[in-house]
Amino acid sequence: MRLKPLRVTDAMRSTNKLTVARGYIAEGWTVLVTHGVDRRRHCTCGDRDCGHPGKHPISEFFPRGAHSATADLGPVKRALEKYPDANIAGVLDGWTGVDVDGPQGEAQINALSLPPTATIITGRGHDHVFAGELPGGTAKAIQLDLLSGAQRYIILPPSVHANGDQYEWQRGLHTIAPLPEAVIQLARELKGSHRTKARSSRPELTEGQRNDCLFRLACSLRRFLDDESMLLETVLHFNRQFATPPLGDREVETLVVSSGKYQERGTAVFGPPSTTEPLPMEYLWYPYIIKHGITLLVGDPGRGKSLFAEYIAALVSRGGKLPLSDERIEPGRVLLLSAENDWQRTTLARLLRAGADIDNFHVMDRFQALDDRNMLALKQHIESWRPALVVVDTLATFLGGQRDMNRQNDVQEFLSDLTHAARTAGSAVLAIAHMNKQSSEDPIYRINGSIGFAAGVQSITYLGRDPDDPHRIAFAHGKTNVAEKGQTLLFEREGGGRTDVPVLKAVGTSEYDEFDVCRNEKRDRGRPNVEQKRAAEFIIEVLGGKPVPWAEVATRARRAEISEGTLNLVRAELAKEGAIEQVGKGPNARWRRKQ
Numbered sequence: 001m002r003l004k005p006l007r008v009t010d011a012m013r014s015t016n017k018l019t020v021a022r023g024y025i026a027e028g029w030t031v032l033v034t035h036g037v038d039r040r041r042h043c044t045c046g047d048r049d050c051g052h053p054g055k056h057p058i059s060e061f062f063p064r065g066a067h068s069a070t071a072d073l074g075p076v077k078r079a080l081e082k083y084p085d086a087n088i089a090g091v092l093d094g095w096t097g098v099d100v101d102g103p104q105g106e107a108q109i110n111a112l113s114l115p116p117t118a119t120i121i122t123g124r125g126h127d128h129v130f131a132g133e134l135p136g137g138t139a140k141a142i143q144l145d146l147l148s149g150a151q152r153y154i155i156l157p158p159s160v161h162a163n164g165d166q167y168e169w170q171r172g173l174h175t176i177a178p179l180p181e182a183v184i185q186l187a188r189e190l191k192g193s194h195r196t197k198a199r200s201s202r203p204e205l206t207e208g209q210r211n212d213c214l215f216r217l218a219c220s221l222r223r224f225l226d227d228e229s230m231l232l233e234t235v236l237h238f239n240r241q242f243a244t245p246p247l248g249d250r251e252v253e254t255l256v257v258s259s260g261k262y263q264e265r266g267t268a269v270f271g272p273p274s275t276t277e278p279l280p281m282e283y284l285w286y287p288y289i290i291k292h293g294i295t296l297l298v299g300d301p302g303r304g305k306s307l308f309a310e311y312i313a314a315l316v317s318r319g320g321k322l323p324l325s326d327e328r329i330e331p332g333r334v335l336l337l338s339a340e341n342d343w344q345r346t347t348l349a350r351l352l353r354a355g356a357d358i359d360n361f362h363v364m365d366r367f368q369a370l371d372d373r374n375m376l377a378l379k380q381h382i383e384s385w386r387p388a389l390v391v392v393d394t395l396a397t398f399l400g401g402q403r404d405m406n407r408q409n410d411v412q413e414f415l416s417d418l419t420h421a422a423r424t425a426g427s428a429v430l431a432i433a434h435m436n437k438q439s440s441e442d443p444i445y446r447i448n449g450s451i452g453f454a455a456g457v458q459s460i461t462y463l464g465r466d467p468d469d470p471h472r473i474a475f476a477h478g479k480t481n482v483a484e485k486g487q488t489l490l491f492e493r494e495g496g497g498r499t500d501v502p503v504l505k506a507v508g509t510s511e512y513d514e515f516d517v518c519r520n521e522k523r524d525r526g527r528p529n530v531e532q533k534r535a536a537e538f539i540i541e542v543l544g545g546k547p548v549p550w551a552e553v554a555t556r557a558r559r560a561e562i563s564e565g566t567l568n569l570v571r572a573e574l575a576k577e578g579a580i581e582q583v584g585k586g587p588n589a590r591w592r593r594k595q
Helices: 017-026 073-082 103-110 181-200 210-221 228-242 249-262 305-318 343-353 372-385 408-425 530-542 550-559 564-577
Strands: 031-034 087-100 119-121 126-131 139-141 144-156 283-285 293-299 334-338 361-363 389-393 428-434 459-466 469-480 488-495 502-510 580-583 590-593
Touching (some): 017 031, 017 073, 031 144, 087 103, 103 139, 210 228, 293 305, 293 408, 334 343, 334 372, 343 361, 343 502, 372 408, 408 428, 469 502, 530 550, 530 564, 550 564, 564 580
Parallel strands (some): 293 428, 389 428
Antiparallel strands (some): 119 126, 459 469, 580 590
């Protein structure tokens, strides 16, 4: 298997910031745009006393700091158009930067005899860039910073330092070397020497944490403070006390204003009903897909669930007649969360083939499980952007490693959060789920994971084979809480092949129900999912008898171009089969091959 080379390309050495951003993204970086410095060496944020000139994110476009980093050129281009003197930064998700800022730091690094690697010449020293993350995160010493992880970023060429010097890649060094063990050991030693001091010192918000934390603080305080000036003063005080170095006052003010767009209303758990007037049930597609809630789309692997969801998403984005119906819908926005399919090579091509209006789409830049932080971000985005349809492909994968898909309490809480987001914005959530291999006649018991998946939604639809013609796709309606079941609809695939992508065409109706189209077939047919098979072989090869953190496996998988969604899905399957096992719980959990 040939791994993607870790390198500094010609595009990454360009002096055109948009070209260079495109180059970084092509090599696996997620980027953000920070304020730059003007000709008088003042930060472009406008604060003459800015404590970190040319290095803090432009909150108008990247309100959550490193967490807003993207692989989409759109926001980067808009930020550069408005702020032409801005700088480019790259998030160290899967990377480590060894930032040397003086002779003492240089002496420590020289003593390690590190291998040659791509190096950035900075305004005060240089950054050695390595592939791989430090297990314990960032460590600091005098004139030396070891930066690593998704919460950290480094300023990249061709940015301009506060002293007027331009960042540039050192000539003659084109390859990014793997993270040496010597750097990992140095980080452990530095953390150990500072542990006692850290316990007694006050908490600090460092670069990469400040924007996100202050933004969240402002959102939380809005629940209790109606006075905008008092809210701003509170966040400013927190910034001055705990941020190192503090953000400029104007930057904080922008964050507080942005938080007003995402205010969460209503914090009481119990109380009288907010209204006694009933509301009619609303549908995106009657009676199959409801608004203000979740509809499941369930089927065996390979039945075309993603293709069907993209077909519906394309229809919603452009508007028009619903399948085999005289009813029409108006064009609407679509938010697409996909854990497995490649956006540019698979999803985008299918959407365009189905006639989608791509201007009406938002997508998740890269797969991230919907933990508490990302679920809050999803709620905020749905509430502010108000999509007509939200597609989650696949639902179980987005639960992440902190929740158990087989535990009903975990599933119900997750679905409750997702339903709340849909209800607030009036959106329809179409969530894809896989079927297990059980032989139960009732397909509701074949939904992979806890029965809570079926209990926590208002409508369940199924995708399977037409019993009369296995080349056709049958779309059947199962559970519905508020209407009669819809008729089973039949679809055919058109196109596909080496130079084409398939598209669905509605061809008729059927008298068969969900029991018929989802009947478990005993005989072996077709071929296994190639990517999942490759991921399974990769996990077995990487894991040995000694437990290792899953983050190490995930980092190596990214280098092997295996998506995080596929990796987590296969991990669950291998654990269920008893091939691998988890040792410990929580942040100290490790994984190993079962002996």
